[in-house]
Structure formats: structure tokens, C-alpha cells
Amino acid sequence: MATTLDPLLNDWLLRLLAGGGSDLHLSANAPPYGRFNGSLAKMAETSLNRVQTRHLICSLLTTNQIEQLEKNLELDCAYELNGAGRFRLNVFKxxxxxxxxxxxxGDRIPSFEQLGLPAALQQISKRPNGLVLVTGPTGSGKSSTLAALLEYINQNQASHIITIEDPIEFVYNSAKS
Structure with a gap:
């Protein structure tokens, strides 16, 4: 059972998406911040207290997720905002x-061309077996690169694709795979 998204948080998320932002940061004793073009910008002038912060965060979660958070003091999951966009959510103490x-x-799986990936990566995707490691710092495009690679395989090869991902970041529609 999901709780109802707080209207203020809904507004901040929509503003983040409309402005091309990448992250929304919520923390007690600080205003909410959005990350736009690598820089933090206040989404509100007033700081959130601990009760407000917990309420906002819990408005994103199901009852089961709240129980997991209380037990583990951290939680990673995905959240979909009424068809406007998907978010990876990391909650912590x-x-x-x-x-x-x-x-x-983002709402679409990026292509090789959009990401500027080398054609050699397409050739790697055609190999019958092996291991490909995609590494880099936070925000460097690891998830987008893997999504583009899987979507390329999905569109061009009759294969069986199994992904192990928690949380699920990109949702694929079946094509050839």
C-alpha cells in the first residue's frame, strides 16, 4: 500500500524535471536542494525540520518500504511520478x-548516439559470451550506458535478457529480445 505523495514534494519534483535537474536532496535542518547543471539550488527558502523531512520521504514509500527503512536505517528504491518521470530514491540516516x-x-532509454558511445560497444554486444564492466564515479553515465547497451541488444538481436537490478531504473518494452 502506497502513501499519498505530499503536494509540496510533488511540486519540487515537477520543477526539477521541468528545469532539467538531476537530483533533489532532502535533509533535516536544511532547505530542499535541486541539482541543475551540476550546481545546487534551493527549491524553497525555509529549512525542513526532522518531522517534515520524514513525512516528505515517507510520502514516497509503501508501508513495506517504510518498515524496511525503519529496520535497516537505509533504503534504495525507485519512484514513478504519475508518468512525469522516474526517480532512483536513496534514503539514509x-x-x-x-x-x-x-x-x-529520464523517461526514455538513451541511444548509443545520444550518449556518444563508441561503435566498438555495439560490436561487444554481439559477442556470444563474456563479461563487460562499466565503471565510473556517481553521475558519470554508468546506468545510461548499460541501458543503451541492453536496448540495442533488445532492438537488434533475438536473445533472452535477464537483468538483476535493485532498484529497477529503466523499464524496457520487449522487441526482439
């Missing part, structure tokens, strides 16, 4: 209070 970062995932 910071200075005795819950805090969260919501990373905007």
Missing part, C-alpha cells in the same frame, strides 16, 4: 534524521 536523494532517471 544523517545526524540522527532521515535524509534522501532522488535522482531523475
Amino acid at each position: 544523517e545526524k540522527g534524521c532521515y535524509a534522501a536523494c532522488l535522482r531523475a532517471l
